[in-house]
Amino acid sequence: MPRHDGRRPDELRPVSIETNFLAHAEGSALVKFGGTWVICAVSMEDRVPGFLRGTGSGWVTAEYGMLPRSTNTRTDREAARGRQSGRSMEIQRLIGRALRSVTNLELLGERNFTVDCDVLKADGGTRTASITGSCVALAQALNRLVVDGIVGSLPMTGLVGAVSVGVVEGQPLLDLDYPEDSTAEVDFNLVMTDDGRFVEVQGTAEGQAFDRAMMDLLIDRGAGGIRELIELQRAALAGLGIEL
Secondary structure (H helix, E strand, C coil), X not given: CCCCCCCCCCCCCCEEEEECCCCCCCEEEEEEECCEEEEEEEEEECCCCHHHCCCCCCEEEEEEEECCCCCCCCCCCHHHHCCCCHHHHHHHHHHHHHHHCCECHHHCCCCEEEEEEEEEXXXXXXXXXXXXXXXXXXXXXXXXXXXXXXXXXXXXXXXXXXXXXXXXXXXXXXXXXXXXXXXXXXXXXXXXXXXXXXXXXXXXXXXXXXXXXXXXXXXXXXXXXXXXXXXXXXXXXXXXXXXX
């Protein structure tokens, strides 16, 4: 059965990564997964959380938010509510974990890198787009340490990417948009490093339970999509002279 947008079951939406999108951030990227657009911007501070003071080690963390009209109807700003939603906290913790999985924190010195992920347009997969774009933005920021002679080589062990997969009307699909995600019987988010290791495998049956064979198929389909995304990340960074 063809998808509503004409894609194959194993086909990503059109993906682009625009580097150096913001003039003042240490690293930034505008990532687009079809109708999902996210700005990822990195800020560096010469301080670390209390638990790392005196260790010589650095930290990478993230914050995530959606603009009020990134969705079909207006969503209140979380600042106006006085607290973040549980969803936002879950997503930003995931982004931070993903980035730390490919960062050599011991080489950063006592510096904190915060990645702000702001969703401009939401059409499904905002967390996976945020991770994919954040990795590119972080690489730009960390490369400044090399350019400035603070570290001898880029303190990253590789790249990390993320994508959604799911089962819609019995069919396993890669990179779900909102119409697909909202009707999926099974919903997965995969986060993987460029050497094929998993940071997160998060899967839920929204309707009927799924078997091991379907789970393996979804993971394989997602892994193929992430390999494509990592090549796009590499190409975007290579345009800046950053090799990973």
